Amino acid sequence: MGKLTDIQIRNWIKSGEQIAKTDGDGLTFTLSKSGTASWILRYRFGNKPKEKTLGRYPDISLQDARRLALENRAQVQQGINVAAEKKKFKNQEANIWTVKRLAEDYFEKVTSRLAKSTIKGRQQQLRDYVFPKIGTLPAKDVTPAEIVDITERTSNKSLHVARLVLVVLREIFAHGIARHVLEINPCAQIRANSVIGPRPVSRARIMLSEAELKAMLPALPAIGKENELMVKILLATAARIGELVKAKWTDVDFTQRQWTIPAENSKNGKPFIIPMTNQVTLWFSELKEIAFGSSYVLPIRARKKTTKDAPMEPVTLNAAINKLSLNLEDKCRRFTPHDLRSTARSHLGALGVDLLIAERCLNHSLGGLVAVYDQHDYLAERRKALELWSSFIDSCEIGKKRNKQESEAKYYD
Known part of the structure; x- marks a missing residue:
C-alpha cells in the first residue's frame, strides 16, 4: 500500500468521475456515479475473489483505511472470511430485540x-x-x-x-x-x-352544593362567554372535558337535539349519545356563533400558534376556573372540570333519579350481568333526567329555591 495521496483523492472527488484506484495490497478507493467515495478491500478466500467495504471517505481517512486493510488481511490469513463476518454481524444487529x-x-x-x-x-x-x-x-x-x-x-x-x-x-x-x-x-x-416516594394522597372529588352553585353560576360571565358556556355544558351533560374540547359540529345534531361522542373521544372506546336539553341546545348554538366557521365546537384560541383548524387545550378552562375561584372566595370551593361531572352525579341522585339512569347519564358501565343482558341505553329516560337537572341549574342561576319533593314529583310524573 502507499500508491495514493490525499491530494489525488480530493481531485478525483472534485472531478466527479466514476473511478476505482488501488492503493496496493487489495485496498481500493472507489467513487460512484452518485459521488459516494468508499474504501474497498479486495482479497481471495477459498481461491475465490471477495471484497469488503471498509467505510466511506472522508469519514475514514487514507491512513485509517490502510490500518483497517492491514487488520482485515491479518484475519484473512488466519482463515476468517472478513466479508462474511461483517454480513453475519449486520444480520445479528438487524435481529436484535431493542x-x-x-x-x-x-x-x-x-x-x-x-x-x-x-x-x-x-x-x-x-x-x-x-x-x-x-x-x-x-x-x-x-x-x-x-x-x-x-x-x-x-x-x-x-x-x-x-x-x-x-x-x-x-x-x-x-x-x-x-x-x-x-x-x-x-x-x-x-x-x-x-x-x-409514596403515592400522594388523592384529592377528594368535590360535589358542589346547591348554595355553591347559586354563587358560582351567576359569576360565570366574569371568565368570558366561551368559558361560561363550557362550564354550563359540562355541568348539565356530565361530560368529560376531553370529550367536549374534541367535539366537532358534525357530532352535534340540533334537529334531534343530540350530541354524539364518537368512539375515539370516549374513555371506554364506544360511541355515546347525550340527549341535549333546551338549555344545552341553546348553549351549543351560542358557541357556534363564536366558533368562526371552525369544524370544532371549541377551536383553539391562540391562532398565532397554528394556522390549522384545531381544538382548544383543556388547560384553558382550568385557568379560567382558577380565576373564578379567586373571585368567589369562600362562597364556592375551588373545583376542576371533572368536579362538575361529580356534581352532576350527586345532584341527579338528590333529585330522585334512578341509580341506573344516573350512572348511564355519566356513561358509566353498568357492569356484571346488567351490562351483558341489558343493551338498552335509556335515551328517553336519560333525557328526562337531564331535563330535570337543567331545570335545577336554571333555578340555581336565578337564585330560586326548589325542594326535593317538587323535583321528585316532576321526575316520576
Missing part, C-alpha cells in the same frame, strides 16, 4: 385488550421518557439502574407519569420474558415507593 422493537411488539399483541386512550398514553410516555434513553439498546442488556434513572428523571416532571412509565416498562419486559427475548425483567425488584 427496547423500542420489543415495545412495538408488545403494543401489537395487546391492542385488543387495552383501550385506545391507554395505548396512546403509554406510547407517548415511552416516546418522551424512555426511547431517548434506552430505545436503541438491546432489551436483554437493560439494567435495573437504568430503569431507576428513567423513573427518577420522569418524576422531576410528574410523579404520576413516573409511576405510569414504570408500569408500562414492567409490562414490556415481562412480555419480553414470555417471548424468550430476555431472561430477567430489570423492573422486577423496583418499587415506585422506594424510587420516588
Whole structure:
C-alpha cells in the first residue's frame, strides 16, 4: 500500500468521475456515479475473489483505511472470511430485540385488550421518557439502574407519569420474558415507593352544593362567554372535558337535539349519545356563533400558534376556573372540570333519579350481568333526567329555591 495521496483523492472527488484506484495490497478507493467515495478491500478466500467495504471517505481517512486493510488481511490469513463476518454481524444487529422493537411488539399483541386512550398514553410516555434513553439498546442488556434513572428523571416532571412509565416498562419486559427475548425483567425488584416516594394522597372529588352553585353560576360571565358556556355544558351533560374540547359540529345534531361522542373521544372506546336539553341546545348554538366557521365546537384560541383548524387545550378552562375561584372566595370551593361531572352525579341522585339512569347519564358501565343482558341505553329516560337537572341549574342561576319533593314529583310524573 502507499500508491495514493490525499491530494489525488480530493481531485478525483472534485472531478466527479466514476473511478476505482488501488492503493496496493487489495485496498481500493472507489467513487460512484452518485459521488459516494468508499474504501474497498479486495482479497481471495477459498481461491475465490471477495471484497469488503471498509467505510466511506472522508469519514475514514487514507491512513485509517490502510490500518483497517492491514487488520482485515491479518484475519484473512488466519482463515476468517472478513466479508462474511461483517454480513453475519449486520444480520445479528438487524435481529436484535431493542427496547423500542420489543415495545412495538408488545403494543401489537395487546391492542385488543387495552383501550385506545391507554395505548396512546403509554406510547407517548415511552416516546418522551424512555426511547431517548434506552430505545436503541438491546432489551436483554437493560439494567435495573437504568430503569431507576428513567423513573427518577420522569418524576422531576410528574410523579404520576413516573409511576405510569414504570408500569408500562414492567409490562414490556415481562412480555419480553414470555417471548424468550430476555431472561430477567430489570423492573422486577423496583418499587415506585422506594424510587420516588409514596403515592400522594388523592384529592377528594368535590360535589358542589346547591348554595355553591347559586354563587358560582351567576359569576360565570366574569371568565368570558366561551368559558361560561363550557362550564354550563359540562355541568348539565356530565361530560368529560376531553370529550367536549374534541367535539366537532358534525357530532352535534340540533334537529334531534343530540350530541354524539364518537368512539375515539370516549374513555371506554364506544360511541355515546347525550340527549341535549333546551338549555344545552341553546348553549351549543351560542358557541357556534363564536366558533368562526371552525369544524370544532371549541377551536383553539391562540391562532398565532397554528394556522390549522384545531381544538382548544383543556388547560384553558382550568385557568379560567382558577380565576373564578379567586373571585368567589369562600362562597364556592375551588373545583376542576371533572368536579362538575361529580356534581352532576350527586345532584341527579338528590333529585330522585334512578341509580341506573344516573350512572348511564355519566356513561358509566353498568357492569356484571346488567351490562351483558341489558343493551338498552335509556335515551328517553336519560333525557328526562337531564331535563330535570337543567331545570335545577336554571333555578340555581336565578337564585330560586326548589325542594326535593317538587323535583321528585316532576321526575316520576
